[in-house]
Amino acid sequence: MRFSSLGVLALALAASSAVAQTTPASTPAAQDAANQDPAAVHERILTLDTHLDSPANLDRPGWAMTDRHDVHDDTTQVDLPRMIEGGLDGGFWVIYTGQGPSDATGYARALAHALKRLHQIHDFVAATPESFSLATTAADAARIAASGKRVVYVSMENGYPLGTDLANLEAFYQLGLRMAGPVHNGTNQLADSTNGDPVHGGLSDLGKAWVKEANRLGIIIDASHASDTSFDQMLALSKAPIILSHSGPKALHDHPRNLDDDRLKALAAKGGVIQINSLFLSPNLPRPGVDALRPRMAEIDTLPPAERAALMKEWAKANLAEPGSASDFDRYMAAVFHCIDLLGVDHVGIGADWDGGGGVAGLTQITDIPKITQALLARGLTPAEVEKVWSGNVLRVMVEVEKVAGR
Numbered sequence: 001m002r003f004s005s006l007g008v009l010a011l012a013l014a015a016s017s018a019v020a021q022t023t024p025a026s027t028p029a030a031q032d033a034a035n036q037d038p039a040a041v042h043e044r045i046l047t048l049d050t051h052l053d054s055p056a057n058l059d060r061p062g063w064a065m066t067d068r069h070d071v072h073d074d075t076t077q078v079d080l081p082r083m084i085e086g087g088l089d090g091g092f093w094v095i096y097t098g099q100g101p102s103d104a105t106g107y108a109r110a111l112a113h114a115l116k117r118l119h120q121i122h123d124f125v126a127a128t129p130e131s132f133s134l135a136t137t138a139a140d141a142a143r144i145a146a147s148g149k150r151v152v153y154v155s156m157e158n159g160y161p162l163g164t165d166l167a168n169l170e171a172f173y174q175l176g177l178r179m180a181g182p183v184h185n186g187t188n189q190l191a192d193s194t195n196g197d198p199v200h201g202g203l204s205d206l207g208k209a210w211v212k213e214a215n216r217l218g219i220i221i222d223a224s225h226a227s228d229t230s231f232d233q234m235l236a237l238s239k240a241p242i243i244l245s246h247s248g249p250k251a252l253h254d255h256p257r258n259l260d261d262d263r264l265k266a267l268a269a270k271g272g273v274i275q276i277n278s279l280f281l282s283p284n285l286p287r288p289g290v291d292a293l294r295p296r297m298a299e300i301d302t303l304p305p306a307e308r309a310a311l312m313k314e315w316a317k318a319n320l321a322e323p324g325s326a327s328d329f330d331r332y333m334a335a336v337f338h339c340i341d342l343l344g345v346d347h348v349g350i351g352a353d354w355d356g357g358g359g360v361a362g363l364t365q366i367t368d369i370p371k372i373t374q375a376l377l378a379r380g381l382t383p384a385e386v387e388k389v390w391s392g393n394v395l396r397v398m399v400e401v402e403k404v405a406g407r
């Protein structure tokens, strides 16, 4: 009853905003100009980023998703007030687990960590039902955004916590998981990594079974961090299109985390999408000031709150003063444009690795993202095409994944 009346309200809100958008301006030309205004377009379209590492910030003492923070004060890049300010409707919120030893203890610890992170995601959504809503189908995103809430899809970066029992993947699916990547830095039980020894020659047998299971359940397969051979095998084995939730084109910078143009064309030919990362778009720079602070940062949790905040601010300042590379906003857009020119507008999206090391000069936190919409429009994309980049393409993949799963 309560849900259906909320649904009616959402429909009423959607209808009233549709009326507002189509109210004729004084002349067709004026209406056209209003429809193309970058700020208005950004506000109107559905915007999703496919790799939000922000749930990890919930480990910070006193840090809440509903408070306004700033990258200059504490290095964080996403929270509710900044999402509202930057016009981000939501995205895929990541359960990230660092790679550890492939043994029973390692798997048990990793599973405990992943379940904790999943719980933290459910918890901030449950604590603020007026602001966030869990999304589990492609259709959910537009409905949730129309009701004025932020969209929370759950994704998993690194399948290490699944151990050797794929029943765990189904358990995570039941708890909302809708996108997953098999591997992170370091080859694991499922797949060879871009940053690890090629132990399996791509996917392990368990990794191949993982692909089938993701298809069966209806989980989007995310090949970011997987080695080129692992990528090729996932693309060949998957019955549904796959995604790169935060990767870049090798054409801009020859780095293992980026993909060559032939692989990107193969991804697109099977209906997939590359969501452009802000990392690895130019060579790494030395960071002596940042490195000098690392020993003190390792102890930060032992400090009293005031000293902790002061050190965090010093750390944030050092990180912004010495970025990891010379990449800037124009470099980020060059990666987006390269992929659009190569693959067409249906196969490119946004996954900047916020709160996971992402961000470049001029694109330092989520409040900066209206610039992306502005740059896409300036490049000549229509508002409808801009919306494909911001959400339509990943949701199209999700619909295909749902169909393959028989839903």
Ligand SMILES: [Zn+2]
Pocket (backbone or CB within 6 Å): 157, 225, 246, 353, 356
């Ligand atoms: Zn990553």
